[in-house]
Amino acid sequence: xxxxxxxxxxxxxxxxxxxxxxxxxxxxxxxxxxxxxxxxxxxxxxxxxxxxxxxxxxxxxxxxxxxxxxxxxxxxxxxxxxxxxxxxxxxxxxxxxxxxxxxxxxxxxxxxxxxxxxxxxxxxxxxxxxxxxxxxxxxxxxxxxxxxxxxxxxxxxxxxxxxxxxxxxxxxxxxxxxxxxxxxxxxxxxxxxxxxxxxxxxxxxxxxxxxxxxxxxxxxxxxxxxxxxxxxxxxxxxxxxxxxxxxx
Amino acid sequence: xxxxxxxxxxxxxxxxxxxxxxxxxxxxxxxxxxxxxxxxxxxxxxxxxxxxxxxxxxxxxxxxxxxxxxxxxxxxxxxxxxxxxxxxxxxxxxxxxxxxxxxxxxxxxxxxxxxxxxxxxxxxxxxxxxxxxxxxxxxxxxxxxxxxxxxxxxxxxxxxxxxxxxxxxxxxxxxxxxxxxxxxxxxxxxxxxxxxxxxxxxxxxxxxxxxxxxxxxxxxxxxxxxxxxxxxxxxxxxxxxxxxxxxxxxxxxxxxxxxxxxxxxxxxxxxxxxxxxxxxxxxxxxxxxxxxxxxxxxxxxxxxxxxxxxxxxxxxxxxxxxxxxxxxxxxxxxxxxxxxxxxxxxxxxxxxxxxxxxxxxxxxxxxxxxxxxxxxxxxxxxxxxxx
Numbered sequence: 001x002x003x004x005x006x007x008x009x010x011x012x013x014x015x016x017x018x019x020x021x022x023x024x025x026x027x028x029x030x031x032x033x034x035x036x037x038x039x040x041x042x043x044x045x046x047x048x049x050x051x052x053x054x055x056x057x058x059x060x061x062x063x064x065x066x067x068x069x070x071x072x073x074x075x076x077x078x079x080x081x082x083x084x085x086x087x088x089x090x091x092x093x094x095x096x097x098x099x100x101x102x103x104x105x106x107x108x109x110x111x112x113x114x115x116x117x118x119x120x121x122x123x124x125x126x127x128x129x130x131x132x133x134x135x136x137x138x139x140x141x142x143x144x145x146x147x148x149x150x151x152x153x154x155x156x157x158x159x160x161x162x163x164x165x166x167x168x169x170x171x172x173x174x175x176x177x178x179x180x181x182x183x184x185x186x187x188x189x190x191x192x193x194x195x196x197x198x199x200x201x202x203x204x205x206x207x208x209x210x211x212x213x214x215x216x217x218x219x220x221x222x223x224x225x226x227x228x229x230x231x232x233x234x235x236x237x238x239x240x241x242x243x244x245x246x247x248x
Numbered sequence: 249x250x251x252x253x254x255x256x257x258x259x260x261x262x263x264x265x266x267x268x269x270x271x272x273x274x275x276x277x278x279x280x281x282x283x284x285x286x287x288x289x290x291x292x293x294x295x296x297x298x299x300x301x302x303x304x305x306x307x308x309x310x311x312x313x314x315x316x317x318x319x320x321x322x323x324x325x326x327x328x329x330x331x332x333x334x335x336x337x338x339x340x341x342x343x344x345x346x347x348x349x350x351x352x353x354x355x356x357x358x359x360x361x362x363x364x365x366x367x368x369x370x371x372x373x374x375x376x377x378x379x380x381x382x383x384x385x386x387x388x389x390x391x392x393x394x395x396x397x398x399x400x401x402x403x404x405x406x407x408x409x410x411x412x413x414x415x416x417x418x419x420x421x422x423x424x425x426x427x428x429x430x431x432x433x434x435x436x437x438x439x440x441x442x443x444x445x446x447x448x449x450x451x452x453x454x455x456x457x458x459x460x461x462x463x464x465x466x467x468x469x470x471x472x473x474x475x476x477x478x479x480x481x482x483x484x485x486x487x488x489x490x491x492x493x494x495x496x497x498x499x500x501x502x503x504x505x506x507x508x509x510x511x512x513x514x515x516x517x518x519x520x521x522x523x524x525x526x527x528x529x530x531x532x533x534x535x536x537x538x539x540x541x542x543x544x545x546x547x548x549x550x551x552x553x554x555x556x557x558x559x560x561x562x563x564x565x566x567x568x569x570x571x572x573x574x575x576x577x578x579x580x581x582x583x584x585x586x587x588x589x590x591x592x593x594x595x596x597x598x599x600x601x602x603x604x605x606x607x608x609x610x611x612x613x614x615x616x617x618x619x620x621x622x623x624x625x626x627x628x629x630x631x632x633x634x635x
Contacts, residue, residue, distance in 0.1 A: 014250050030258070072265050076273075184273045187307030187320035187330070190266050 001055035001147075003046040004109035005079065006100050006126070007039040008118035009063050009070045019215045025090060026215070035070045038115025040182040041175035043077055046113050048180065049147060055110075056080040060103055062087055062096045068198050075193035076185035082196070087203045093125040094209040100126070101133030102204055109170060111152065116141050116174045127174035138172040139165055143179050251279065251336075252510050256544045259551050263325065270326045274333035277306055282337035287596045289459040290338070293452075296459060297420070299341065304375030308334070309348045313357055317365055318373030325554035328499035332550070335500030336507045339606035340460035342500040347416045348372060350492035352379030352425055355436060358488070359480040364438065368423060380421035380448075382412035382439075382465045383486045389414075390619050390634075392427070392434075393483050397467065399430040399437065406430065406477070408437060408445075408470040414613070418448040418463025425478070426465065427486045436478030436485055445470035456609040491564045494614050495557060498570035499550045501578035501610060502543065504603045508585035509539045511598060515589050526588070535584045542577040549573060565627040572620035579607040 011017060011031045018027040035043070046057040058081040059074035061067050071082035085099045104112060117124045131138030143162075144155035152167045157176055185193075225240075227233040241248045253275065260268060281302055289296045303309060311327040313319025320326075327349065335342035353372050356364055371377035388394045397410025408428055418424070424439040424446075439446055445468045450461060478485070513536060516527035526532050553570045556562035582604035586593035593600045611617050619634070626632045 014252065032260075069265055069268075073269060076269055184277055184306060185269055186305065187270055187273070187311060187322055187326075188315060189307070190269045190273065191315070191321050193269075194266050 001049060001053050001110045002107065003049055003055055003057045004104055004107065004112045005039070005042045005046045005057060005059045005074070006112065006114040006130070007043065007059055007061050007070060007074060008036040008115065008120070009033050009061060009067045010036045010118055010120040013037065013119060017217070019217060023214050023216075024212050033066070033069060035073055036115050036118040036120070038117060038119065038175055038177070040115075041177065041179040042113030042115055042173070043074055043079060044180045044182040045145060045173070045175060046111075047078060047183070049111070050080075053147070058083060058107065058109070060085065060100065062091075062099045062203060064088060071198050072193055073185060075196045075198075076190040077183060078189055081199070083199045083201065085201055085203050091203075091206075092208055092210040093121075093123045093129060095203070095206045097126055097129030097133060098206050099203050101130050103201075104130065104134055111147070111170055112172045114172065114174055116176050127172050131172045134170075134172075136170050136172065137167040138174065139167050140174045141176045142173050143176045145173060145179065251275075251507075252513075253336075254506055254509055254540065254543060255547070256540060257548065259547055262551065263329070264323070267323065267326045267329055270322060271329040271333060273306065274308070274330045275336070277302070278333050278337040278341075282334075282341055283599075286338045286341070286459060287599070287602070290340075290602050291458075291596060293454070293458045295340065295344070295420070295461045300375045300378070303341075303345065304373065307373075308345055309375055310353050310369065310373035311349055313349075313353055313369060313373065317357065317369035318371075319353070319369070323554070324495070324557035325551065328496060328550055328554045331496040332499040332503035332506075334503065336503035338459055338602065339500065339504060339610050340457050342496070342503070343416050343457065343460050343610075346493045346496045346500070347381055348379055350496055351381035351489050352423065354492050355381075355425055355478060355480070355485065355489050356438075359436065359478050359485065361475070361479065363475060364478075368438070372423075377422040378417055378420050379423045379425065380415050380417040380463070380465070381486075381489065382415050382418075382424050382426040383490075384412060384414050386411065386413045390616060392486065395427065395429060395434070397426070397428040399428045399435065399472070401430075402471070405474045406437065406472045408439065408467040408472050410467050412465040414451070415448070415463045415465050417461055418465050419450040419461050421448065424448070424465060425489075426467070428467075433481050434483050434485065436480055437472050438476040438478065439465075439467070439470065439472060440476070443470055443472070454609075456605045458605075487564070490614055491567050494567045494571040495553065495562075497610060497614055498546075498553065498567065498574045501571075501574040501607065502546045502550055504607060505539070505543050505546065505574075505578035505581040508582050508600050508603055509536075509543055511600065512536060512539065512585045512588045515592070515598075519590075532588060535588055539581045539584060542581065546574040546577050565623055568615065568620040568623040571615065572617055572624070575607060575611050576617060579604065579611055582607060 012034045020027040050057050057079040059079045060083040062085045075082050127138045139154045141156050142154040146153045150169050156163050307320040310319030311322050315321045356368050399406040399408050422441045426437045426439050447466045448463045450463050516532050517525050519526045549570050585600045622633045
């Protein structure tokens with residue numbers, strides 16, 4: 001099988017995010033970057049599929065020159081090929097989706113994996129946009145997957161339960177937690193990844209469809225207060241609602 | 249709360265991509281596989297042997313050994329980072345890896361014949377075989393050259409007699425690298441499990457390194473075939489192995505110190521006394537600063553020593569300084585962390601006392617703190633104080 005996994009480079013989830021001086025981007029100083037956690041499920045699922053059926057797994061990302069670090073991690077997890085589509089500055093989802101779709105057209109994969117969302121901008125648009133560009137089915141938020149007879153049977157999380165759907169291949173699977181347990185890169189594979197090539201290509205430029213006007217850090221929520229159940233507490237509650245919250 | 253591995257001087261920026269990946273990968277392994285089980289093993293005094301296939305699967309056995317012998321072929325700095333992360337879990341787990349890597353695979357790789365390398369290194373890397381290292385004896389610890397264990401030449405091999413003590417992994421080992429006097433000269437032998445006259449009973453009653461197997465090795469007219477002789481003569485053989493292991497320890501101790509520091513910062517910020525977090529008191533802040541200060545220095549010492557080793561420019565005295573300093577500050581950091589955690593500091597779920605008790609052993613094994621002091625004293629003055 002020809003398997004494509006689209007991955008995104010995001011700040012480590014433990015990072016404290018600050019807004020940069022332009023007020024439109026984040027301050028990248030001292031940030032450690034990782035593969036977006038949902039994309040790791042995609043890599044793992046791709047690798048398991050390959051281990052079962054043979055084939056190749058290609059990891060692709062659209063990002064800056066620095067994004068080779070996450071491709072190196074993907075290579076250390078044992079994907080066969082890594083591709084960087086180079087974009088110097090942050091672009092909108094349309095740009096990324098267009099570039100991923102154009103690359104997919106070129107290599108014609110049997111299945112495409114990507115995280116349900118990248119955990120930085122959380123725009124949740126990629127699987128749908130890429131599937132639209134390619135004219136192939138897309139199944140979102142998949143937590144269990146079986147591939148047989150040219151079809152994908154996927155279990156997806158829906159409000160309060162599960163939905164089981166079938167899609168013809170090629171299709172896009174957007175990955176949810178629970179799909180698998182991503183492997184740790186093994187030390188010998190980390191060392192081998194060092195000498196594997198990363199293919200770099202220039203991105204196709206598109207018009208900006210969505211423009212970021214500003215970014216801000218949410219204001220700190222005030223801590224809640226817990227009152228007791230005595231008569232005095234009821235009086236206090238009424239007083240607080242009236243005088244502090246000013247809603248009665 | 250997620251573990252925040254303190255790196256106050258951005259040492260991570262000095263690491264190669266591969267070294268960073270090794271560190272992250274082992275960190276996650278420790279988080280998910282070691283920390284959830286280690287407390288119980290420590291209490292029960294059992295070695296978590298279920299971790300052996302996981303550690304070998306991750307490539308933690310034979311980290312610097314070339315791939316043709318089943319190793320990962322990583323740098324010494326990469327090896328050190330792996331030890332740092334493992335000891336954040338427990339000194340016993342790091343000790344297990346130290347022995348396999350530095351005291352068993354290193355001498356076989358460095359001094360072994362091609363036959364010995366091909367026979368043992370791939371098995372040791374895959375975890376199919378476990379190794380141990382027998383140098384210390386009941387009456388000869390800091391003074392190994394006085395050892396009583398001896399070998400005599402017999403037809404087709406050697407006859408080994410004597411006893412070793414305080415041997416990590418001894419009882420579970422398939423292969424022992426044993427040092428004995430042959431014609432009055434310290435010589436290495438590979439003693440295979442099941443060899444007639446060789447037993448390895450486990451030592452009990454330890455209140456430190458409880459999740460580690462510590463054993464005696466007993467040799468009674470134990471016949472060693474000719475091909476199991478290790479081709480290195482004199483004390484420099486075992487000492488070169490110890491330098492490797494001590495290097496790993498100097499990183500490992502940093503990992504334990506980072507663990508108790510992180511726990512202390514989190515605890516101090518969340519523990520409320522006198523209506524405010526104890527982190528707001530100057531006395532607590534001073535304690536945290538002491539730890540940060542010493543950990544940062546220890547990290548820099550370990551990092552620089554790693555780079556010297558990668559360039560083949562290190563001296564064993566530099567390893568003595570790193571081992572001596574880093575274990576000492578880690579142990580003190582544990583004591584300070586215990587105070588910050590108050591009564592909670594003695595509970596096993598906070599890991600502090602476990603690290604503290606472990607480091608008491610680490611301080612005196614692989615060369616006591618005092619012996620390293622004398623090695624450095626000799627290096628400064630040219631006068632050996634122990635002769």
